[in-house]
Amino acid sequence: MRALKTLLAAGLLAALSGIPAYAEITVATAGPMTGQYASFGQQMKAGAEMAVADINAKGGVLGEMLKLEVGDDACDPKQAVAVANEMVGNGVVYMAGHFCSGSSIPASKVYEEEGIIQVSPASTNPKLTDEGGPNVFRVCGRDDQQGEVAGKFLAGVYRSMNIAIVHDKTAYGKGLADATMASMNKYGKKETLYEAYTAGEKDYTALVSKLKQNNIQVLYVGGYHSEAGLMVRQMRDQGMNTVLVSGDALVTDEYWQITGDAGEGTLMTFSPDPRKNPIAAPLVKAFRDKGIEPEGYVLYTYASIQVFAQAAEAAGSTDMDKILKVMNSTKFNTVLGELGFDSKGDVSLPGYVFYIWKDGNYDYL
Template identity: 70%
Template structure:
């Protein structure tokens, strides 16, 4: 088994339901369990734990129980590779992850080489499946070319004649989403007054805000994550800018509002149709809420990834790679997201993206 373990890359793992009597089929979820995007890691972890618990309570998979391993990649590409190798060495059959596209893309090469099925609940960069290293790589979320098309057209339709700035954090996710949004905004006849990059993890964006203020920016599209988007918004308001902030699915966490407070009122973002509203998901949503967990963002996407894999294993009658990949590639799976099918690239053939608005500390569909 080839190792690409990198010196200095921190690893963090824990095993759920790890008693010897339950050590039957080992699966994993991988994401940012620590670091500035840990709220999304918590979403993946919550979805995976509940899916494993529910599947085991219903008799497991092929008469065996699932054991869940948690891998912390901190949304760092090098750490993601190290985590992938560590999970492979433990003998996992399947990984529901990762979250950040910048982690999923390099990690997928390890999983493909090791013959491990990977289904990302949240990585939206088109390269993840367009350039996938093997047919065992899938995702249950949409793509940034779909998301960018919705966002770009929305900017052109709803903010015609407004001065728009498009920002990106230079990450695989943020830059990719910003580029797709700009492409479709330009195709619809719009032209941004500013195209600027910023560095994720910084605390002071006042120079960027001053540049936007000087340019008279009225709408700010942010290709990046909620932590920086929230800080940029707050610092805009501190400088007297009342520009509308528009962003993508990385704002689907209550932590965004915790950062912005009332300043976040009216923030717009693209995300897939809310799976919490699916009738099929109602019993699971209720179960989460009984435990004090709001299944926001990518919680149910992680749950669905594990559902699809487990059903594919049952259809194949084995956990062996090739029969399960064949079942995933050809099957129709009933999940908390609704009926789910994968296309020839490993993408889902499901509804794409809609616009949401933050109001009173919650996000819901935008009503024009």
């Protein structure tokens, strides 16, 4: 009914103005466009805008142009639900979002109820697909996969050292920290300290002092770059050489802007860097020509939009049920490589690897 009213209104306006009516298909991305994690929102926005522009330049989808809506959830669960409802009102048929797991999970309930397909480029908490509806997918990995890799690494490389695991109490941060700790314990290494911290603070000296008192030599942070960056700086201020290890929420140049040289040697897990994929080279150049570095989740968001375009074309429709049949049975050629989805909606792409920060950049360890 919503779509019919929109179409009738567009047709009436065109008739009155004498301009032909052109149908549009509305897709969206949503994430932290403002706030302390805005660098990730900007990654998603850049990827979605380029994908929509490229698809439209080739004729759109089903002969119609794509229109992009951008939602700002600030990584807040309540705001994410409000954004999801706003997207429903805007006639969105596909959501390439959200970023934070704590946003994607509650928003997914709205999308399921309203018949909107959701493909997150970045939300890694297992609950998103384990408990989500048939409309929920992701093109990134899962924290149980990421935690398995990180925990095994910590247990093997730092077996004789004192390791602390801390988290920010979010669905992403705590989920990743717990998965990493479980994996590390499985491989025979026990943590010296397990603590929670509050995201958004500027002073972590109390936590750092506790780490120092316990002679912590390796700190695993289940959380985001903004807090991890402050922690490593404040550890260096207290004369600590503790190695900071974290997950995929450090894949932003903003981490180094916070840490400066204190970030040297930071380790993190992330999927294989899609910028290094030969098939991505022309797109990477196109982004750089526009002054955009396609780091982190830029190309993951681009791929999310590619999946929709290919699935809708194959289905011959934007109807959710028809597209879902395609998504559940088809491989898609994307900037990330060929990918498909399992019965839960998780992606069939290579898992996690380790990176190290050096001289302001991250690369494979």
